[in-house]
Amino acid sequence: MKQYFIEQRHLPSLTLFFAGWGMDERPFLHYHPADRDLLVCYDYRSLDFDFSLPEGYEDIRVVGWSMGVWAASQVLDRSCLPITESVAVNGTMTPVDDSRGIPNAIYEGTLKGLNDVTLRKFFRRMCGSAVLLEDFLTRSPGRSTDEVKEELLLIAKQAECLAPARFCWSKAVIGKGDLIFVPACQRKAWSELRVPAEEEDMAHYSDVFLQDIVCR
Numbered sequence: 001m002k003q004y005f006i007e008q009r010h011l012p013s014l015t016l017f018f019a020g021w022g023m024d025e026r027p028f029l030h031y032h033p034a035d036r037d038l039l040v041c042y043d044y045r046s047l048d049f050d051f052s053l054p055e056g057y058e059d060i061r062v063v064g065w066s067m068g069v070w071a072a073s074q075v076l077d078r079s080c081l082p083i084t085e086s087v088a089v090n091g092t093m094t095p096v097d098d099s100r101g102i103p104n105a106i107y108e109g110t111l112k113g114l115n116d117v118t119l120r121k122f123f124r125r126m127c128g129s130a131v132l133l134e135d136f137l138t139r140s141p142g143r144s145t146d147e148v149k150e151e152l153l154l155i156a157k158q159a160e161c162l163a164p165a166r167f168c169w170s171k172a173v174i175g176k177g178d179l180i181f182v183p184a185c186q187r188k189a190w191s192e193l194r195v196p197a198e199e200e201d202m203a204h205y206s207d208v209f210l211q212d213i214v215c216r
Helices: 067-076 104-112 116-127 130-137 145-161 183-193 207-215
Strands: 002-007 013-018 037-042 059-065 083-089 171-175 197-200
Touching: 013 067, 013 207, 037 067, 059 067, 059 207, 067 083, 067 145, 083 207, 104 145, 116 130, 116 145, 130 207, 171 183, 183 197
Parallel strands: 013 037, 013 059, 059 083, 083 171, 171 197
Antiparallel strands: 002 037
16 A cells, blocks of 8 residues: 655644545645645555554544545554544445445456556546546546556455454445445445445545545
């Protein structure tokens, strides 16, 4: 796992943001919380996490988006960090699951067919419209298709082998227009865990919403 400080002013409070599959820090470099430091995590080929980076903070707010919900659940399960709030956005703790995540057949099909063209098509579905896609592409991740394909493969392998996490999310946010983690699967996953969920009119990725919830 990669960890990158977007804001590191050594303030008492930290937002720990677990981004989605295929991301790096670039789509989020314009996120600047007023009174918190911001550490973004990405690249889940490994879940190795450097716990020395969030050491010393008095309160930590966690935001997980997409596959970052699963990654945060695994990494922070049983951690002793002073987490005061945790918000899951458009993801679940079971990323590859026919009724609570991305169905196996769709996940496998995405993995087998992934190339430069289909990755751009994925980003189009992620953004929900051509206009929002063009905005995303102005700050798109700088990672290669081969690298993010490997990440997709290793997420599935880890999710299959690892025991279910017991991390407790404060709340979940479900995008009504999410074409990646469809709303019905998110609703089922969170209702079974008794995590309160609210719904927003947005696609899987919304820069406006993510920036607001990460920077608040």
